[in-house]
Amino acid sequence: MQTAPPSYTTAGINASADTREAPPAYSFPEAFTIGGRTTKPFVNVSQIKDHLALLHAFAELKISVEGITTTEILHLPPDKERRWAWFVGLAVERFEKWCKALLPSHSENGIATILPPIDVIMVWHAYLLNPAWYAEDGKRLDALKGLHQAGNGLGTVLGGGLGELLAAQPSQQRIDNWVRMTAIPFDPFESIHWTVGKEILCPKCQAVVDAPYMTEEGTGYLQHNFTMKCINQACSFEITRDTLGMRKLANDLSIPGAGNTASEFLAGTVHTPTNIWNLDHGKLVKGSMLRVSSRRLPRPPSVSNTTYAAYLIEMSDYRLDRVKKGELVRRIARILSAYVDDKIFSVELTGAILRQGSFVTKMYDLQWTKPGFFDSAEDEVALQHCIARYHAFLDLMSSSPASFFVPCLDIDLAWHTHQLMASDYSKDTIQFVGRFVDHDDKVEESHLASSFDNTCREWKSRFGVEYTHCGCPLPGDTIGQRLSRLVGHSTAPSYLIPLDRDDLLAATHPSDHNTVVAFHRRGVSQAAHLQRRAKIEQRQKRDFKRAQAGKLKHRLNAQHDPAFLIPVPMYSTPESAGCAASSGSIVYGGGGFGGCAGVRVLHCVVCSSC
Numbered sequence: 001m002q003t004a005p006p007s008y009t010t011a012g013i014n015a016s017a018d019t020r021e022a023p024p025a026y027s028f029p030e031a032f033t034i035g036g037r038t039t040k041p042f043v044n045v046s047q048i049k050d051h052l053a054l055l056h057a058f059a060e061l062k063i064s065v066e067g068i069t070t071t072e073i074l075h076l077p078p079d080k081e082r083r084w085a086w087f088v089g090l091a092v093e094r095f096e097k098w099c100k101a102l103l104p105s106h107s108e109n110g111i112a113t114i115l116p117p118i119d120v121i122m123v124w125h126a127y128l129l130n131p132a133w134y135a136e137d138g139k140r141l142d143a144l145k146g147l148h149q150a151g152n153g154l155g156t157v158l159g160g161g162l163g164e165l166l167a168a169q170p171s172q173q174r175i176d177n178w179v180r181m182t183a184i185p186f187d188p189f190e191s192i193h194w195t196v197g198k199e200i201l202c203p204k205c206q207a208v209v210d211a212p213y214m215t216e217e218g219t220g221y222l223q224h225n226f227t228m229k230c231i232n233q234a235c236s237f238e239i240t241r242d243t244l245g246m247r248k249l250a251n252d253l254s255i256p257g258a259g260n261t262a263s264e265f266l267a268g269t270v271h272t273p274t275n276i277w278n279l280d281h282g283k284l285v286k287g288s289m290l291r292v293s294s295r296r297l298p299r300p301p302s303v304s305n306t307t308y309a310a311y312l313i314e315m316s317d318y319r320l321d322r323v324k325k326g327e328l329v330r331r332i333a334r335i336l337s338a339y340v341d342d343k344i345f346s347v348e349l350t351g352a353i354l355r356q357g358s359f360v361t362k363m364y365d366l367q368w369t370k371p372g373f374f375d376s377a378e379d380e381v382a383l384q385h386c387i388a389r390y391h392a393f394l395d396l397m398s399s400s401p402a403s404f405f406v407p408c409l410d411i412d413l414a415w416h417t418h419q420l421m422a423s424d425y426s427k428d429t430i431q432f433v434g435r436f437v438d439h440d441d442k443v444e445e446s447h448l449a450s451s452f453d454n455t456c457r458e459w460k461s462r463f464g465v466e467y468t469h470c471g472c473p474l475p476g477d478t479i480g481q482r483l484s485r486l487v488g489h490s491t492a493p494s495y496l497i498p499l500d501r502d503d504l505l506a507a508t509h510p511s512d513h514n515t516v517v518a519f520h521r522r523g524v525s526q527a528a529h530l531q532r533r534a535k536i537e538q539r540q541k542r543d544f545k546r547a548q549a550g551k552l553k554h555r556l557n558a559q560h561d562p563a564f565l566i567p568v569p570m571y572s573t574p575e576s577a578g579c580a581a582s583s584g585s586i587v588y589g590g591g592g593f594g595g596c597a598g599v600r601v602l603h604c605v606v607c608s609s610c
Contacts, residue, residue: 035434041391042391042428043387047421048159050158050163052368057166066080076214090192091119091353094188096344098182099144099146100143104149106146106181107146111157113174118166127349129352129416130438130441131419131426131438131439132271133271136346137345138422139276144345155422195213204230246339251305254309256305262279262282265279266335266338267335269286269335273435285335379478456468
């Protein structure tokens with residue numbers, strides 16, 4: 001007869017460090033089960049540490065940009081938010097210049113020799129976190145072949161010295177390679193004074209126009225209300241970001257071909273969830289769009305691509321919303337999102353970086369990005385839990401292909417790390433999840449909240465444990481010590497059980513970088529956000545009153561952001577030889593949590609904000 005798990009007491013928490021028994025050792029599994037298949041871990045602790053070093057550099061860069069006080073920069077935005085958006089826009093410009101000069105052969109001497117400045121790495125990072133677009137662009141666009149090859153090198157150095165490379169002063173070879181390829185300074189702050197505008201092509205007459213990045217009126221290329229007149233007096237066309245995107249679409253539509261190379265097709269049409277090189281699908285979609293166009297404007301014989309592109313955009317009055325009309329509305333909605341400007345990329349990278357910014361800030365404020373934060377073995381356990389939960393998350397996705405699941409911060413950290421190894425990520429998800437798993441960071445908050453609730457239910461149903469709990473941990477010097485102080489146990493067989501505390505209630509705290517206000521439905525999104533915030537404030541007021549009455553033993557902080565509450569499940573490894581934990585299927589051995597009665601799970605919270 002199995003011994004019941006010991007009851008939870010506060011003795012283990014309140015005891016001194018000398019008398020409190022250490023928690024049982026955690027053996028990180030050597031394999032995980034996803035979709036009925038066993039695999040080695042897709043990411044490891046060293047790779048996550050290097051990724052956290054990247055996030056730390058991004059956060060420090062933002063702080064430096066917000067602190068710019070010079071008056072020498074023309075039209076420098078006065079507030080921090082707009083200043084950061086301006087700087088990010090410049091970083092995207094630098095990234096595009098680098099990509100266009102980058103050749104596959106440049107990677108032959110290793111990524112360390114061509115690694116770009118930190119602002120450009122930040123753009124690259126955001127691009128990688130849009131994995132479907134990144135994978136397709138690397139195959140579809142000749143201009144990105146060099147970036148695709150460099151990405152393989154980045155994946156290799158992740159966990160193998162990237163953190164040290166970022167911490168060290170850039171080598172002279174690295175600086176020289178950058179300057180030779182881009183003709184602009186390596187240092188992003190020095191580059192600010194060099195890059196004040198760019199050349200663009202008028203969408204109508206293709207005249208070369210010098211577009212300033214910033215203007216006093218707010219109509220510069222990097223500003224929200226970008227607009228300018230074509231310098232060709234015979235044209236005088238009003239150039240906007242939308243018309244630039246329309247010309248980009250028309251150019252792609254006008255390219256004829258035999259349907260054998262991806263460059264002939266539209267963005268978002270040759271990379272599908274089950275086939276990353278689906279040329280038949282690309283041919284079908286492009287043919288359908290051209291048939292719709294030809295009802296009003298057939299392509300005359302012997303007309304050049306440039307002329308035909310001009311016909312196509314004139315037919316639509318240079319407006320993408322005209323293209324959306326007709327029977328292809330649903331099919332081309334995602335395609336058209338790749339044609340919002342004149343960049344070679346299919347992702348609007350400035351917006352992608354700004355969206356990812358909240359995740360970076362969360363990791364930075366939690367001190368998870370702090371150098372040395374996970375140096376000790378007991379602290380590394382937290383990252384091992386991130387990895388374990390990420391593999392369980394993939395298993396959950398494999399069990400319900402039609403569902404939209406929302407990760408917590410700890411799962412998202414491991415997920416992002418996996419995406420930085422783009423080639424491996426594509427292969428791993430297709431093989432084990434059964435499809436290419438995309439990462440969508442543009443989700444309205446109303447949909448995000450309901451989907452997170454569904455994730456909690458499905459996780460509990462599949463694994464038999466709660467997806468997340470919220471609450472504030474007792475203080476500790478390191479993250480490993482904070483984990484230990486949340487655990488009460490005795491000399492009986494080692495089991496970890498959920499804490500019996502009223503404040504540890506099931507919660508819905510998704511990874512907040514997904515929480516994006518959709519401007520076309522701002523009212524709905526803001527209403528959902530305010531409703532959720534009101535519930536949080538109501539709970540905080542209730543807990544504060546209970547704390548005053550002495551009913552809560554942990555510290556409360558009115559400024560504590562619930563999104564910081566990161567679930568970290570701790571697993572004990574029973575001595576029984578047949579336990580699922582010993583084979584690596586910790587939470588989901590035997591088709592579910594019930595497959596191993598000897599494993600108990602504690603979902604605790606690791607947080608340094610209170």
